[in-house]
Amino acid sequence: KGMLADWQVRKVVHHIHGNLEAELRMSDAAKRVNLSSGHFSRSFKMTTGLTYSQYVIQARVDLAKHLLQTSEAPISEIALMCGLSDQPHLNRLFRRLVGVPPSTWRRMMAEPPANAN
Numbered sequence: 166k167g168m169l170a171d172w173q174v175r176k177v178v179h180h181i182h183g184n185l186e187a188e189l190r191m192s193d194a195a196k197r198v199n200l201s202s203g204h205f206s207r208s209f210k211m212t213t214g215l216t217y218s219q220y221v222i223q224a225r226v227d228l229a230k231h232l233l234q235t236s237e238a239p240i241s242e243i244a245l246m247c248g249l250s251d252q253p254h255l256n257r258l259f260r261r262l263v264g265v266p267p268s269t270w271r272r273m274m275a276e277p278p279a280n281a282n
Contacts, residue, residue, distance in 0.1 A: 167208055168208055168212045169198065169205075169208045169211075169212040173198040173200075173208075174212055176198055177194050177198060177209070180194060180197055181220065181224055182224060184248075185225055185228050185247055186245070187248055188248070189221050189248070191217045205217075222258055222262070226247075226259055226262045228246070229243055229244070229255060230263075230270070232246060232247070233267055233270060233271040234271070240255065240256075240268060240271075243255065243267070255267060
């Protein structure tokens with residue numbers, strides 16, 4: 166009770182992941198599943214364990230990780246591709262969630278694993 170239906174979760178998650186480069190307002194997500202913003206906010210957190218904004222930030226950082234590993238794009242461009250205003254914004258969010266800045270993480274992921282011998 167109080168949780169989103171599976172179809173509502175799928176619809177909102179699909180919308181978030183398909184529009185990470187854009188502004189993602191909670192009110193727009195609530196409208197997509199025919200709920201008020203307040204009810205949607207409570208139900209989304211109850212269903213996912215994260216607030217809507219936490220979920221969006223996590224999805225953006227996950228996209229940034231993917232782009233850091235699979236492209237040579239500058240971090241400033243990656244920030245924009247992830248819907249963030251600038252590189253310092255990505256740096257703050259990335260460091261908060263991952264523990265290191267994106268540039269350090271990219272280098273760590275590019276290094277071959279240490280020899281286990």
